[in-house]
Amino acid sequence: xxxxxxxxxxGILSCMYVMLAISLNLALGFTGMLNLGHVAFFxxxxxxxxxxxxxxxxxxxxxxxxxxxxxxxxxxxxxPTARLRGDYLAxxxxxxxxxxxxxxxxxxxxxxxxxxxxxxPRLVASNEQYLFWISLSTVIVALLVSWLTKSSIGRTLxxxxxxxxxxxVLGKNVxxxxxxxxxxxxxxxxxxxxxxxHFITFIDPSVFxxxxxxxxxxMVILGGLASNxxxxxxxVIIFLLPEPLRFIGFSSSIVGPARxxxxxxxxxxxxVYRPRGIFGKxxxx
Amino acid sequence: MKSILCVENVTKKFGGVAAVNKCSFDVTQGxxxxxxxxxxAGKTTLFNIISGIQPLDEGRMVFQSEDITGSATHEIARxxxxxxxxxxxxxxxxxxxxxxxxAKEVSDVVLxxxxxxxxxxxxxxxxxxxxxYGQQRLVELARALLxxxxxxxxxxxxxxxxxxxxEQLKKIIRCAAKNGTxxxxxxHDMDFVMSLSDHVIVLNEGCVLAQGTPAVIKKNRRVLxxxxxx
Ligand SMILES: Nc1ncnc2c1ncn2[C@@H]1O[C@H](COP(=O)(O)OP(=O)(O)OP(=O)(O)O)[C@@H](O)[C@H]1O
Ligand SMILES: [Mg+2]
Numbered sequence: 058x059x060x061x062x063x064x065x066x067x068g069i070l071s072c073m074y075v076m077l078a079i080s081l082n083l084a085l086g087f088t089g090m091l092n093l094g095h096v097a098f099f100x101x102x103x104x105x106x107x108x109x110x111x112x113x114x115x116x117x118x119x120x121x122x123x124x125x126x127x128x129x130x131x132x133x134x135x136x137p138t139a140r141l142r143g144d145y146l147a148x149x150x151x152x153x154x155x156x157x158x159x160x161x162x163x164x165x166x167x168x169x170x171x172x173x174x175x176x177x178p179r180l181v182a183s184n185e186q187y188l189f190w191i192s193l194s195t196v197i198v199a200l201l202v203s204w205l206t207k208s209s210i211g212r213t214l215x216x217x218x219x220x221x222x223x224x225x226v227l228g229k230n231v232x233x234x235x236x237x238x239x240x241x242x243x244x245x246x247x248x249x250x251x252x253x254x255h256f257i258t259f260i261d262p263s264v265f266x267x268x269x270x271x272x273x274x275x276m277v278i279l280g281g282l283a284s285n286x287x288x289x290x291x292x293v294i295i296f297l298l299p300e301p302l303r304f305i306g307f308s309s310s311i312v313g314p315a316r317x318x319x320x321x322x323x324x325x326x327x328x329v330y331r332p333r334g335i336f337g338k339x340x341x342x
Numbered sequence: 343m344k345s346i347l348c349v350e351n352v353t354k355k356f357g358g359v360a361a362v363n364k365c366s367f368d369v370t371q372g373x374x375x376x377x378x379x380x381x382x383a384g385k386t387t388l389f390n391i392i393s394g395i396q397p398l399d400e401g402r403m404v405f406q407s408e409d410i411t412g413s414a415t416h417e418i419a420r421x422x423x424x425x426x427x428x429x430x431x432x433x434x435x436x437x438x439x440x441x442x443x444x445a446k447e448v449s450d451v452v453l454x455x456x457x458x459x460x461x462x463x464x465x466x467x468x469x470x471x472x473x474x475y476g477q478q479r480l481v482e483l484a485r486a487l488l489x490x491x492x493x494x495x496x497x498x499x500x501x502x503x504x505x506x507x508x509e510q511l512k513k514i515i516r517c518a519a520k521n522g523t524x525x526x527x528x529x530h531d532m533d534f535v536m537s538l539s540d541h542v543i544v545l546n547e548g549c550v551l552a553q554g555t556p557a558v559i560k561k562n563r564r565v566l567x568x569x570x571x572x
Contacts, residue, residue: 209447212436216444219433225415226393226425227445227489283435339435 065184067300069256071293072188072195073249078276078292079202079285080245085274086282086339087206088238089218091143094134094150096270097157098127098243102250103264104161107174110255116180120251127247128240135236158265173261180255191252198245203285205241214238215283218339268317272296275320279327281337290335295320346371346493346524347392352401354387354548361387363548364401369493369541374515374525376535379545380569385528386428388545389495393425394418405493424491428498428528430482432470438481439466445489456484461510476503483511487518494518496527500534512538536560544569 077099084090102123109119138149161168168174181187205211213234216224221231254260272295280291299316307315327334345368354362362384369375377385390396392403394415402411410418433441442453453466460480462473470478483499496515500508508531515538519525529535535542536556543553544565551569552562559565 209443212440212444215436215440216433219435220431222395222415223427223431223433224444225395226419227485228416228419229444230414230416 062184065188067297068188069184069191069252071296072191073252073256074272074276074296075195075289075292076198076245076249076252077273078280078288079199080242080249081273082277082280082282082285082288083202083206083214083245084238084242085277086284086337087211087218088214088235090235090239091147092150092239092242093147093270094153095242095246095273096265096267097154098130098246099250099253099269100157100161100262100264101130101243102127102247103254103260104168104174104250105247106251106254107177107260108167110178111174111176116178116255120248123247123251124244127250128244130247131240131243132236134243135232135239139232139235154265154267154270158262161262161265168262171262173259175259177254177258177260179258180252187256191256194248194252198248199285199289202241202245206283206285210234210237215339218283271320275324277334279323279334281334283339284334284336287334287336295323298323344371345369346406347526348404349388349392350402350404352388352391352403353399354384354391354396355399360548362391362398365545365548365550366401367543367550367553369524369526371524372519372522373540374519374527374538375541375543376539377526377528377543377545378530378532378535378569379551383545384548385545386497387548389425389497389528392418392495393423419489422490422492423495424486424489424493425495426479426482426486426497426499428501430475430478432478432482432485434471435469437467437469438462438464438473441470441481442485442488445485448488456488457481460484460514461507476507479503480507480510483514487514491523493524493526496525496529498528498530500529500531508534 077095081095084092084095105123105126106119109122110116134150134153138146141149162170181190213224213229217229217231217234225231250264253264276291276295277288279295280287280289299319302312302315333340347369350366352362352365353360365388377388379385387396391398394413398411402409404410405421405423408421410421433444438457439453450466457464462477462480464473464477470481473481479499479502483496486494499511503511512534515525539556541553542556542559544551544559546568552559552565
C-alpha cells in the first residue's frame with residue numbers, strides 16, 4: 058500500500074472512531090450512563106447495512122435504516138435497564154453486547170454465523186471519496202452532538218448525571234431523557250457501523266468485540282468525560298497511537314499484546330495524573 | 343380557608359418500623375406552615391412521600407383537589423410542588439447559572455438579581471462545588487424558587503447558615519408567601535419557626551402530636567415534654 062493510501066485509510070478509520078467516541082461520551086460523560094452496550098450498537102449498524110445491501114437496497118436507504126435500527130436498539134435497551142445504575146447498568150449492557158454477538162453467531166440464516174458476510178458493496182469507488190463522505194458525516198455528527206449538549210436538553214442530561222433526584226423534583230422525566238441520550242448515542246454508533254461495513258466489505262461477529270469497546274472507553278477517558286472536543290482528540294490519539302508499532306517490524310503476534318499494554322499504561326497514567334482526561338471538566342463518582 | 347394539600351392517614355414503614363404512622367393534616371393555601379419534631383420523627387420521610395420520592399404504604403395525598411398518591415416525582419413537581427433537601431442536592435459539575443436554568447429558562451439579568459438578593463456574591467459561572475455550604479443552600483433555595491410552583495417545601499432551610507443569612511431567608515420566605523406561595527417548612531430553630539409561621543404541626547414518632555398557631559404550640563404541655571425538653 059502506498060503511503061498516501063495508508064494515510065487515507067487511517068483518516069477513514071479515525072473518523073469512524075471519533076464518531077464512536079462522541080456518541081459514547083453522550084451517554085457516558087454527559088448523561089452518566091455506564092453503557093457497555095455501545096459496541097453492540099456499532100455491530101447492529103454494521104449488520105443491518107451488510108444484510109440489507111446484500112439484498113440490493115440502495116446505499117442511502119441502508120444508511121437511514123442502520124441509523125433507525127440503532128435508535129430503536131438504544132430505546133429498547135433503555136426499558137429493561139431503566140432502574141439500573143452504575144455497576145448494575147454496566148453488567149446489564151455488557152450482557153446486551155454478548156446477546157447481540159450470540160445472535161450474530163447463531164442466527165445463521167440471517168447472518169451466516171461465524172462465516173460472516175463477505176462481498177458487501179463499497180460505498181464509493183475510491184478511498185479518497187470515502188474519506189470525504191465519512192469526514193462530512195463526522196463533522197455533522199460532531200456539530201449535532203455539540204449543539205445538543207449545549208442546549209437545554211444537554212443541560213438537563215448533565216443535571217441528571219449529577220443528581221437524578223434533584224432533576225426529578227424540578228419536573229424532569231429522567232427515564233425519557235436517558236432514553237433520548239441512549240437512542241441518539243446508539244444511532245450514531247450504528248452510523249459508524251454502516252461506514253465500517255461498506256469500507257471493510259466483510260463483517261463477522263467480531264464487530265461485537267470487547268477489545269473495540271475498551272478502545273472506545275479509552276478514547277473517551279483520555280479525551281475527557283462530557284467533552285466533545287475531548288472525544289475527537291481522544292479518538293484520534295488512541296486510534297493512531299499503536300500505528301507506529303507496525304513499522305518497527307514486530308511480528309503481528311507481538312503487535313497485538315503491545316497495543317493492549319500501551320492502552321493499559323495510558324489508562325493507568327491518566328487515572329493517576331489526569332483523572333478528568335485532557336479536556337474533561339467533570340468527575341463521576 | 344382553602345386547603346391546598348391534604349395528607350390523609352399516610353403510613354410509611356421501613357422494615358416493619360413505621361417512620362410515618364397514620365399521619366393526617368391539611369396545609370392551608372397561602373400560609374407558612376412549619377413541621378417540627380424531634381430527630382427521627384419522620385419529617386423528612388413525610389416530605390419524600392409528598393414529592394413521590396418514597397412510596398407510601400397506606401393513605402393518600404390530595405394536592406389542589408387532585409389525588410397525587412402514587413404519581414411519579416416529576417409529575418408531582420410539575421403540578422407546582424417545589425422543594426429543597428435537608429442535605430443540599432446541587433448538580434455538582436454544573437455552574438450556578440446552569441443549576442438555576444434547569445429549574446427555569448430566564449435571562450442572566452434575572453439570575454444575577456436573584457443571587458444579589460440572596461446575598462451570594464459569586465459570579466454565575468462559579469462551579470457550585472466552589473461555594474461554601476451556606477452559599478450552596480442559598481443557591482438550592484433560589485433554584486427551588488425559580489421552578490414554577492404554588493407550593494414550596496423546605497427541609498431545614500437554616501441548617502448551617504449564619505444568623506445574617508437566616509434573617510435573609512426569613513425575608514425571602516415571607517416574600518414568597520406574600521406573592522401567593524404556600525410554604526411548608528421543616529425547621530429545628532424555634533425562634534425562626536415561631537416568628538415566621540402561621541401554623542405549626544408537631545410530629546412525634548411518625549404521628550401528629552399537636553398542631554395550631556405558634557402561640558398555642560408554645561404553651562402545649564405535651565409538645566414541651568417531647569420536643570422542647572421541658
Ligand atoms: N431509607 C430509610 N431506610 C430505613 N429507615 C429510614 C429511611 N429513611 C428514614 N428512616 C428512618 O425513619 C425515621 C424518620 O426519619 P426522618 O429522616 O424522616 O426523620 P426527621 O424527622 O427528618 O429527622 P431529622 O430532624 O433528624 O432530620 C428514622 O428513624 C429513620 O431512621
Ligand atoms: Mg430530616
